Structure formats: C-alpha cells, structure tokens
Amino acid sequence: MKRIKHSVIILLLFSIISGIVGCRGEQKADDKVAEKTQQTFTCPMHPQVIKHEMGTCPICAMDLVPFEKNSDDKSIKLDAQRQLLANIKTIRIGDAGNEGISNQSVLNGRLVVDPQQSNYISAKIAGRVEELFVRETGVAISKGQPLYRLYSEQLATLQQEYLMALAQQKQFAGDTPTAIGVEQKLVSSAKEKLLLYGQTEAQLQKLSKTQQKNPYVTVFATQSGTVAELSITQGQYVAEGSPIMRLEGYGKLWVEADVYPNEMKQIKQGQALKVVVNGWEDQAQTMKVDFINPSLQAGTQLTQIRGSITNPNRQWQPGLQVEVMLAPQGASGGMVLPVDAVIRDGKGQHVWIKTGKDSFEPMQVSVGKANGYSINITSGIATGDEVVVTGAYLLYSEYILKRGKHPLG
Structure with a gap:
C-alpha cells in the first residue's frame, strides 16, 4: 500500500x-515570436540608438525610423522630401547619351566669364555721385534699372546753352534763311551734346517746356547682368570717362580646357565635345571648339582649347571645374552610366533601380571599361530601367541601416 x-x-x-x-x-x-514580430526603431544619424516604439533620438532629436532587420523586401522607400534632400536623380536607360564608352581621354578644364557678356559702365559726364542705388557686388541688375544719380555743374551749363539756343531761334524766326539755318544748327549742336551726356528726348522736351535747369542725371543699366566690380562710392566726385562698374552676364560661359600635345591630334576646330561640370554629372553639355591656342602655356607642356556652353537657370559660376570628353576611338558597347551610379565593394557591383514613385531596389550588375566619369554596364540592367545616377550611396547606406544587411544579401 x-x-x-x-x-x-x-x-x-x-x-x-x-x-x-x-x-x-x-x-x-x-517570446521568440514576439521578439521576431516586434517593430524596432533607430536613428538615421546614430544607429546605436534602438527603441521598440516610435520617438525621437535622445542625442540629436531626429525622428526615429523603422529598423527592418528581419524584412525580406529588397526595395527601400524614400519619400519625395528625403529624395530632394539627398539629391537623388535618375536617368532612363535607352535615352540619348547612354552609348558605350572606350578608353577616351578626359581633359581638365574650368568655366570662365565670356567677355562678350560683360558690360563696362563709365561716367559720361563729370560730377558728384549724389545717390548710389547699387552698393555691392554680386547683385543682379535688370536692363533699364537705375544705377546711380549724379550732380553735374557741367550738365547745368549745357542745359543753359540749349535754352539760350532755343530762345535765339525764336528771336530770329523772321530773319533771313541763312540766319535761321545758323540758329537751327546751334540748337541741334546743343541738343546733341545733352543726348551724348545721358539726357533723353523726354527730358529735353520737359526742359524746353519748363525752362528749368536740372543738374541731376540718373544713369540706367543698358543691359542685364551681375555686378562684378564697383569702382565708386556715394559722395565721390567722378571725372568724365571714369570707370563706374562692370556687369557680367552668366547666361553663357566659356569652357577652357588644358590639352597635352599628344592629344591635339584628336581635336579639330568646330568639333563638338561633351562637357561635364563637377557636381552636375547628370547635366552633360555639348560645346563646339571655337579656339585652339597655337602656343604652349609658359613653363608647361599644355595648350588650351576653348568653347562655350549655355548656363541654364544661371546655376553655374565661373571658376567651377569641368571635364571635357574627347571623342572615343571605337566604343566598347554596352550601356554607360556615371561612375557614381555604381556601388562597388567586396560583395560585387550594384546599381539602384527606381521601381515606383518612392521605391528603389538594388540590382547586381557586371561592369566593363571605365574612365574618370563613365563606366560601361555589360549586364544586369535593361532598356527602360530608371537608374539612380546621384545619391546611390545614400540609398546603399539607408538600406544597411534599416535592414542590417548588405543589399545583395
């Protein structure tokens, strides 16, 4: 029992x-299932911050983003605002300019001011600058905009001569034709001087009507541009012909590129060459070679070629560095992308394809020849794919941050 x-x-x-x-x-x-399905959040700038609820980073106060370490989704989403901040730009494969490349030469160059777009303003008459409407360089000026107001005793004297000539013309109106002709010449001469000194027809008509001298003259801009140099200050006395300011137009810029003698055989007058401004690789321009310097620069083995490009929206400034592509000698085929579009690391090479409005997906590619600007894609992408050409590295970093793994697995 x-x-x-x-x-x-x-x-x-x-x-x-x-x-x-x-x-x-x-x-x-x-607990394992809950841990697997529980959403975590992290800071884009401080990945060591990990929380299980949405909030802000205790270090920089940025909004936390989802940390999708266990997600199998290959794509990553980035809203329009973040795309703009990251300067993400794309091109569609098959558009003009995606031809294959070869071992082409790349010339280093720079943007400079086109002298034909410059306008020098000088004093037409001596006097004192009573009011200066533009007081600093870098200011954009429109045609017809007032630049400065001048007080001139010389102008008052010329106006007095013009009024006296008009009075004499009226006084001798009934005299002989010879006397009338002389008086008309005196009036025309006095009027011509005033016009040369900056007076307008409307101002002369007002002067003859009111009989009141006005020793002040306002000088207006004769063309649009940007103030590059200012030579006067308010209250200063200027002599006739004194420099006042220099206006520059940036709607069209010169491209000056350095060329070694062994590269000159690939360049001809009037030849069209591709120009890439550093930082704007997705906006390649075409220039025509307008000038080839016949001599070498002092102390170097370099000569120069020159052409011009348009400056859309005045976005480029003189002094920016550019690359000028010489015509390739036998293309290698395939599709060509800017070198920054391809992410290359120990896992291989990949690009980012835009698959939706705010969606991007990595795509493994094989590459061929490359130069300082372009790289050939031999496989992995097809005609019609929209490939990210600037901002690819940010997408790469964002993917690793959010998923905790490499985009290629």
Whole structure:
C-alpha cells in the first residue's frame, strides 16, 4: 500500500514538473515570436540608438525610423522630401547619351566669364555721385534699372546753352534763311551734346517746356547682368570717362580646357565635345571648339582649347571645374552610366533601380571599361530601367541601416 502511495506521489510530481517545463517552453517560443514580430526603431544619424516604439533620438532629436532587420523586401522607400534632400536623380536607360564608352581621354578644364557678356559702365559726364542705388557686388541688375544719380555743374551749363539756343531761334524766326539755318544748327549742336551726356528726348522736351535747369542725371543699366566690380562710392566726385562698374552676364560661359600635345591630334576646330561640370554629372553639355591656342602655356607642356556652353537657370559660376570628353576611338558597347551610379565593394557591383514613385531596389550588375566619369554596364540592367545616377550611396547606406544587411544579401 505504501509503495502504491509513493508511486502516485512520484507520478503527480512528474506531471507537475512536465507542466512547468512545457509552460516555460511555450513562453520562450511565444517570446521568440514576439521578439521576431516586434517593430524596432533607430536613428538615421546614430544607429546605436534602438527603441521598440516610435520617438525621437535622445542625442540629436531626429525622428526615429523603422529598423527592418528581419524584412525580406529588397526595395527601400524614400519619400519625395528625403529624395530632394539627398539629391537623388535618375536617368532612363535607352535615352540619348547612354552609348558605350572606350578608353577616351578626359581633359581638365574650368568655366570662365565670356567677355562678350560683360558690360563696362563709365561716367559720361563729370560730377558728384549724389545717390548710389547699387552698393555691392554680386547683385543682379535688370536692363533699364537705375544705377546711380549724379550732380553735374557741367550738365547745368549745357542745359543753359540749349535754352539760350532755343530762345535765339525764336528771336530770329523772321530773319533771313541763312540766319535761321545758323540758329537751327546751334540748337541741334546743343541738343546733341545733352543726348551724348545721358539726357533723353523726354527730358529735353520737359526742359524746353519748363525752362528749368536740372543738374541731376540718373544713369540706367543698358543691359542685364551681375555686378562684378564697383569702382565708386556715394559722395565721390567722378571725372568724365571714369570707370563706374562692370556687369557680367552668366547666361553663357566659356569652357577652357588644358590639352597635352599628344592629344591635339584628336581635336579639330568646330568639333563638338561633351562637357561635364563637377557636381552636375547628370547635366552633360555639348560645346563646339571655337579656339585652339597655337602656343604652349609658359613653363608647361599644355595648350588650351576653348568653347562655350549655355548656363541654364544661371546655376553655374565661373571658376567651377569641368571635364571635357574627347571623342572615343571605337566604343566598347554596352550601356554607360556615371561612375557614381555604381556601388562597388567586396560583395560585387550594384546599381539602384527606381521601381515606383518612392521605391528603389538594388540590382547586381557586371561592369566593363571605365574612365574618370563613365563606366560601361555589360549586364544586369535593361532598356527602360530608371537608374539612380546621384545619391546611390545614400540609398546603399539607408538600406544597411534599416535592414542590417548588405543589399545583395
């Protein structure tokens, strides 16, 4: 009887222990599932910050972003505002300019001001600058805009001569034709001087009507441009012919590129060459070679070629560095992209394809020849794909940050 009781007690204890172990096992399994499905968030600037709820970074106060380490989705989403901040730009494969490249030469160059777009303003008459409407360089000027107001005793004297000539013309109106002709010449001469000194027809008509001299003259801009040099200050006395300011137009800029003698055989007058402004690789321009310097620069083995390009929206400034592409000698085929579009690391090479309005997906590619600007894509992308050409590295970093793994797996 005692053995039976002992057996029952042992069975009861075994059942209780098994139940406890089972419960703990189920709890651990539930905890693993909860841990797997629980959403975590991290800071884009401080990945060491990880939280299980949406909030802000305790270090920089930026909004936390989802950390999708266990997600199998290959694409990554970036809203329009963040795309703009990241300067993400794309091109569609198959558009003009995606031809294959070869071992073409790249010339280093720079943007400079086109002298034909410059306008030098000088004083037409001596006087004192009573009011200066433009007081600093870098200011954009429109044609017809007032630049400065001048007080001139010389102008008052010329106006007095013009009024006297008009009065004499009226006085001798009934005299002989010879006398009338002389008076008309005097009036025309006095009027011509005033016009040369900046007076307008409307101002001369007002002067003859009111008979009131006005020693002040306002000088207006004869063309649009940007003030590059200012040579006067308010209150200063200027002589006739003194420099006032220099206006520059940036709607068209010169491109000056350095060329070694062994590269000159690839360049001809009037030849069209591709120009890439550093930082605007997706906006390649075409220039025609307008001038080839016949001599080498002092102390170097370089000569120069020159052409011009348009400056859309005045976005480029003189002094920016450019690359000029010489015509390739036998293209290698394939599709060509800017070198910054391809991410190359230990896992291989990949580009980012835009698959939706705010969606981007990595695509492994094989590459061929490359130069300082372009790289050939031999496989991995097809005609019609929209490939990211600037901002690809940001997408690469964003993917690793959010998913915790490499885009190629």
